[in-house]
Amino acid sequence: MTWLPLLGILIVVVGFMLKLNPMLVVTAAAIATGLLAGMDLVQVISTFGKAFNDNRIIAIVWIVLPVIGLLERFGLQQRAATLIRGMASATAGRLLILYLLYRQLTAAIGLHSTAGHPQTVRPLVAPMALAAAEKQHGTLAEDSQERVKAYAAATDNVGVFFGEDIFFAIGSIVLIQQTLAAYGYQLAPLQLAIWAVPTAIAAFLIHGARLLLLDRRLARSSLPRSDEAAPRTEDLR
Template identity: 80%
Template sequence: MHYVPLLGILVVVAGFALRLNPMLVVTASAFVTGLLAGMGPVEVIKTFGKAFNDNRIIAIVWIVLPVIGMLERYGLQQRARAVILGFRRATAGRLLVLYLLYRQFTAAIGLHSTAGHPQTVRPLVAPMALAAAEKQHGALDEDTEEEVKAMAAATDNVGLFFGEDIFFAIGSIVLIQATLATYRIELTPLQLAVWAIPTAIAAFLIHGLRLLLLDRRLGAKR
């Protein structure tokens, strides 16, 4: 009887095989699993509600996306490009170095959601980097454009990944602390955060150098 609730997996398989709406399929599977586990319909719905409430912070991104889409429809990327074109000495590498510094600093003080791929890189940072590159080096071919976009996305990743560990009240610090504790190495979250600072500085210097070398590569392709 303990394996009966696993029949809900068949609902997922059948739903995907029939190419039904994935959200409806997963919801139906969860509902079936709950009923087979002996839960009543009301209890299943209450469980859904509790899970959504406990993880409501994850749903915030779905509120941001329509706003970003509307802003792009009304010319957000074009305005971002126009702003960069007004700066005479702006280059793709220098712009991304500044963004890397901003991303690391805000992540280090716990402001992880102030930037990111959907809300910052795609609508703002990548178009501005492309505009700076085109201003300095002329029209770019498709491969070069994709390289600049990739570096913009990588800059966000590096800044967040190596900056957030400086903020001691974050899940990754707790995970590191718990892992070290299994080897009888007792460290406080603050100690771990302090020792993340040299790594963050090294990441900034290494990736910053990569960004400056990007400018040199773009110049060589001109």
């Protein structure tokens, strides 16, 4: 066995450390892995084409992206932010908790494509969370704005990751089942899905607590500093 094809993993690690374009890094790693495994360039490209053809659902993104672009062009983010500003009790944390619940429930019944980073987080969830935070705490500093955006993206990740395993007809459940079967543990996919429920509940409670702490952190960061709260002596003269 040759270990040279594993250098593709090193390319991925180094590329991400250098913060290069993820698509370019992964593509370069895949090509390098194929070449180091003894394939010629034509075989590598052919393998890419076959994988893409076998997973034609990937092409749906080329339909979704123009639709999202048109919606944003005609003010989708602004309308979402205006809607949130009209809700008196809305906060960034509470809004994201509702989205987390929605994401977990829909993922648990196999509806993964009803939401996601390009479909909902960027055009809707993140602007709504920012509007809720600014409604409560005023204009946010740039680092606070980026933190709210990051929590919006993380909420989507947590919701779908821990919710999808409840849906027994998914690849991750099959992978777990086959791995356990290799060690002599014969379990049905439904059994694995049932045992994923406590994990999903724990993930909801833990991340929900983090979202509530986000509200408190934003409140603290919006308070005036002690050197700004009191007027300076020269200002009183």
